Amino acid sequence: MPSLNMRPFFNHSISWLSSTVLGGLLILMLWAGIGAKYFDNRASDVSGAHRDNENFALLFEENILRSIGEMDKALLYLRRMIQNTKGPIDFHAVVSTTDVFSELIVQVAIIDERGIMRASNAGPQPAPATDLSDREHFLIHLQTAEDKLFISKPLVGRASGKWSVQLTRRFFKSDGAFGGVVVASFNPDHFTKFYGRIDLGLGAAFTLVGVDGIVRATGGNAETKHTLGQDLRGTELMARVGADLSGSYIEAKSAAGGSRLSAVRRVAGHPLAVSVSVPEQSISEQSQGNLHLMMLAGVALSSMIAAVTWQARKSELAVKRNSRQLRLTLAHMSQGIMMVTNDMSIPIMNAKCFELLDLPQTFIHSPPRFDELIGFLDRRGEFSKTALPDNLGLLEFYGPKDAAGQFELYERVRPDGTVLEVRSARLDDGGFVRTFSDITRRRQAQMEANRLASEDVLTGLANRRVLSETLDDLTFTHRNSVNTSLSKFAILCLDLDRFKAVNDTHGHAVGDRLLQAVAQRMKQILRASDLVARLGGDEFAVLLASAEQQPTAEVVASRIVEALSRPYEIDGHQILIGASIGIAVGPTDGRSTNELLIAADLALYAAKAGGRGTYRFFNRQMNEEIKGRRQIETDLREAITNGELELHYQPIIALRQNTISGFEALARWIHPVHGPIPPDKFIPVAEDSGLILPLGEWALKEACRQAVQWPDDVSVAVNLSPLQFASPGLAIMVERILGETGLAPRRLELEITEGLLMRNTEATIATLHRLKEIGLRIAMDDFGTGYSSLSYLQSFPFDRIKVDRSFVSQLGLNSTSSTVVRAVVDIAASRGMQTTAEGVETEEQRAALEALGCDEAQGYLLGRPEPIHKVATLIATWGQRSRKAA
Numbered sequence: 001m002p003s004l005n006m007r008p009f010f011n012h013s014i015s016w017l018s019s020t021v022l023g024g025l026l027i028l029m030l031w032a033g034i035g036a037k038y039f040d041n042r043a044s045d046v047s048g049a050h051r052d053n054e055n056f057a058l059l060f061e062e063n064i065l066r067s068i069g070e071m072d073k074a075l076l077y078l079r080r081m082i083q084n085t086k087g088p089i090d091f092h093a094v095v096s097t098t099d100v101f102s103e104l105i106v107q108v109a110i111i112d113e114r115g116i117m118r119a120s121n122a123g124p125q126p127a128p129a130t131d132l133s134d135r136e137h138f139l140i141h142l143q144t145a146e147d148k149l150f151i152s153k154p155l156v157g158r159a160s161g162k163w164s165v166q167l168t169r170r171f172f173k174s175d176g177a178f179g180g181v182v183v184a185s186f187n188p189d190h191f192t193k194f195y196g197r198i199d200l201g202l203g204a205a206f207t208l209v210g211v212d213g214i215v216r217a218t219g220g221n222a223e224t225k226h227t228l229g230q231d232l233r234g235t236e237l238m239a240r241v242g243a244d245l246s247g248s249y250i251e252a253k254s255a256a257g258g259s260r261l262s263a264v265r266r267v268a269g270h271p272l273a274v275s276v277s278v279p280e281q282s283i284s285e286q287s288q289g290n291l292h293l294m295m296l297a298g299v300a301l302s303s304m305i306a307a308v309t310w311q312a313r314k315s316e317l318a319v320k321r322n323s324r325q326l327r328l329t330l331a332h333m334s335q336g337i338m339m340v341t342n343d344m345s346i347p348i349m350n351a352k353c354f355e356l357l358d359l360p361q362t363f364i365h366s367p368p369r370f371d372e373l374i375g376f377l378d379r380r381g382e383f384s385k386t387a388l389p390d391n392l393g394l395l396e397f398y399g400p401k402d403a404a405g406q407f408e409l410y411e412r413v414r415p416d417g418t419v420l421e422v423r424s425a426r427l428d429d430g431g432f433v434r435t436f437s438d439i440t441r442r443r444q445a446q447m448e449a450n451r452l453a454s455e456d457v458l459t460g461l462a463n464r465r466v467l468s469e470t471l472d473d474l475t476f477t478h479r480n481s482v483n484t485s486l487s488k489f490a491i492l493c494l495d496l497d498r499f500k501a502v503n504d505t506h507g508h509a510v511g512d513r514l515l516q517a518v519a520q521r522m523k524q525i526l527r528a529s530d531l532v533a534r535l536g537g538d539e540f541a542v543l544l545a546s547a548e549q550q551p552t553a554e555v556v557a558s559r560i561v562e563a564l565s566r567p568y569e570i571d572g573h574q575i576l577i578g579a580s581i582g583i584a585v586g587p588t589d590g591r592s593t594n595e596l597l598i599a600a601d602l603a604l605y606a607a608k609a610g611g612r613g614t615y616r617f618f619n620r621q622m623n624e625e626i627k628g629r630r631q632i633e634t635d636l637r638e639a640i641t642n643g644e645l646e647l648h649y650q651p652i653i654a655l656r657q658n659t660i661s662g663f664e665a666l667a668r669w670i671h672p673v674h675g676p677i678p679p680d681k682f683i684p685v686a687e688d689s690g691l692i693l694p695l696g697e698w699a700l701k702e703a704c705r706q707a708v709q710w711p712d713d714v715s716v717a718v719n720l721s722p723l724q725f726a727s728p729g730l731a732i733m734v735e736r737i738l739g740e741t742g743l744a745p746r747r748l749e750l751e752i753t754e755g756l757l758m759r760n761t762e763a764t765i766a767t768l769h770r771l772k773e774i775g776l777r778i779a780m781d782d783f784g785t786g787y788s789s790l791s792y793l794q795s796f797p798f799d800r801i802k803v804d805r806s807f808v809s810q811l812g813l814n815s816t817s818s819t820v821v822r823a824v825v826d827i828a829a830s831r832g833m834q835t836t837a838e839g840v841e842t843e844e845q846r847a848a849l850e851a852l853g854c855d856e857a858q859g860y861l862l863g864r865p866e867p868i869h870k871v872a873t874l875i876a877t878w879g880q881r882s883r884k885a886a
């Protein structure tokens with residue numbers, strides 16, 4: 001498996017040529033160009049300078065040749081004049097010939113064969129005559145036979161005191177013997193002046209030098225140049241002159257100073273050479289000037305390039321950073337991601353993608369094409385666990401078909417059970433990006449959450465949500481279907497009877513286990529297709545999806561009631577409970593979930609009201625009843641405040657003595673519109689609404705107030721609702737009423753029902769004890785109607801047991817009831833309790849009860865409940881009436 005930090009493929013196209021390198025190269029090239037241009041300029045300057053120098057040297061030579069030629073012509077003219085003269089020669093006349101003079105020649109003179117200057121145009125020769133026999137320009141002609149022009153070294157004139165160079169030729173006597181020398185002197189300044197006027201640039205220097213190395217003339221504007229008469233022997237210049245090397249060269253350390261570019265040229269036909277030189281530095285001045293300009297431009301350009309480069313570098317770094325960030329992101333994403341181009345190649349696939357698809361290492365080195373990848377996965381059976389719909393199958397192979405920017409999403413289960421969420425998005429260019437997320441845990445959590453959300457934790461049954469959703473679906477189908485043959489369905493709402501008492505008596509742990517046992521029994525009875533749900537507390541519901549198939553809702557309901565009523569054995573406790581069921585049939589009883597649940601609830605209510613442990617189908621009247629109940633509640637509230645209630649009194653007869661031992665006070669309500677409303681109707685309403693508290697207090701007070709008028713041995717029995725025990729201070733209230741009315745506590749009997757004892761809390765028992773301590777009596781009413789009446793007898797020392805009418809009415813009809821009554825009487829007697837039989841309607845019943853040892857009797861036979869004004873008469877007449885009956 002590839003590690004996270006590796007990157008299977010990530011083909012990035014960052015160029016190796018970064019902008020910095022590019023910018024640097026540009027600047028380098030710019031400067032190389034400038035350099036090249038400079039060196040090119042310099043080279044052409046140098047070659048130009050060479051050419052110039054050579055040209056100037058050539059011109060200089062020309063000029064020298066012409067000048068020398070001119071002066072030589074003068075010398076030759078003078079010699080001819082001398083030699084052509086027959087007889088004695090007038091040297092003065094010869095030198096005075098103006099023809100020979102030019103601006104070049106400053107002086108002409110004639111020296112005789114002994115070396116004595118005989119005449120000069122400079123003026124008459126001073127006496128003694130100047131002896132020039134030691135001078136080179138004389139000696140050279142005397143000693144050599146060659147007829148040749150001689151050019152002297154510069155000399156300071158003995159007569160003039162000025163620098164001059166002498167050009168000399170010999171002349172012959174008429175016999176051909178050496179006659180003397182004609183001299184023409186020229187001023188070297190001539191060249192200096194003349195060439196000074198030619199602009200060769202700063203520092204140019206001209207030199208006329210003899211092959212003997214002595215400088216004959218100089219010129220130019222160089223600050224340092226050769227001086228007249230300077231001896232240049234041993235210099236490079238003279239070496240070149242000696243080697244007869246004409247041309248230009250660089251003179252590293254010229255006698256004229258510095259490094260100079262010089263051209264040298266032999267003067268044709270004369271032992272002379274000319275040299276023109278310029279300082280090397282001056283040659284490059286032009287190109288250096290250009291160089292400066294180019295450098296300025298170069299610096300400007302460079303900084304521009306640098307600026308651009310810097311910008312580019314910045315954005316390049318940003319791009320690099322982005323690309324790095326992208327790579328890091330891809331590498332550390334919890335999702336697998338791949339990019340597929342329109343030609344099916346996969347340029348990007350991150351490590352997570354490798355991991356999620358479990359791809360082999362070989363793919364890293366040779367990334368597969370997309371179709372190859374899909375083929376590989378298919379062969380490995382990756383798509384076997386997911387039944388991909390046709391279009392998704394195509395998607396897996398060919399990517400999303402949708403337009404760019406749209407997502408395709410589906411889930412795929414890998415063979416190992418991993419759930420992958422595959423999300424694909426089409427790109428503009430026809431490729432697509434696909435991500436893979438491992439959603440296995442999310443799916444598992446979802447399934448668990450779904451299970452928890454739809455399940456009742458305690459019992460494992462479905463919960464209210466599932467029930468309503470299923471009902472929603474059913475009612476929706478029925479509402480929107482034209483198919484009239486759709487079968488009906490039934491919803492059963494179920495409530496456990498006496499469950500609260502179990503909780504109170506045995507604790508919640510037992511209560512919970514009881515609920516689990518109930519759920520278990522319901523599941524056993526019902527078919528798998530039936531939905532059993534716990535709605536909360538001790539409320540359950542059953543949905544029979546097709547109520548018309550056997551067994552019908554009725555059969556199911558009775559089975560449930562029967563099954564749940566069988567005793568439970570929980571933690572060693574024997575527990576008996578019952579179940580009441582309300583049934584609504586869809587869609588007749590309701591077209592929506594809500595309507596149906598309300599209908600079933602109403603039916604349940606009716607079932608409970610009808611005596612519990614049974615089931616009821618919903619009917620329309622129940623709606624009316626519930627409305628009626630609401631009306632009753634409103635009216636009852638007014639009735640209590642307005643004193644519309646009254647008490648009726650039913651006599652209780654001591655069977656053996658045949659005397660009225662007391663009266664039971666029973667509430668009566670004459671509704672101003674509906675007439676008399678029986679307590680069975682309004683007492684439950686009072687209990688549900690809490691009105692039972694003021695009603696109960698009123699009844700107690702009213703009963704005591706009346707009873708106090710009766711004979712001392714006639715007591716009064718008042719019914720107490722279990723709800724009155726829930727309110728604190730019941731005993732205090734009773735004590736207060738007794739005090740207020742003045743009734744002796746021993747004349748008051750309070751009747752409580754099994755229902756109170758099912759809430760067998762310590763507080764209830766404590767209250768009962770407190771009441772007993774006051775001195776009144778406590779009777780257990782309706783004994784035998786519940787399931788655990790006998791067991792409740794243990795919990796409190798009752799004074800009386802009132803055997804329910806249901807046993808009394810059966811007396812003489814079956815033997816069971818008489819057995820029960822006898823047992824109750826025996827138990828009561830053994831505990832010092834009295835027994836009263838309720839609902840005695842016949843003389844046979846009365847006789848049987850007396851025979852069974854029952855203490856007292858109450859019933860229509862003995863007297864109906866009567867208004868208070870009849871009580872006194874009843875008491876007074878009882879003796880006569882009973883005697884009459886006897």
Ligand code: C2E
Binds near residue numbers: 679718719782
């Ligand atoms: P209960 O305490 O069992 O009262 C006896 C009921 O039986 C009375 O019904 C009475 O009229 C009826 N009865 C008496 N003898 C016979 C008979 O021979 N045959 C038949 N069929 N019925 C007979 P009533 O007055 O309708 O009261 C019904 C119930 O209402 C009472 O049952 C009692 O539980 C409750 N109740 C009445 N008044 C009060 C009251 O002031 N406070 C409380 N908490 N409950 C009351």
Ligand code: CA
Binds near residue numbers: 664719751781
């Ligand atoms: Ca009663």
Ligand code: CA
Binds near residue numbers: 781802
């Ligand atoms: Ca009763």
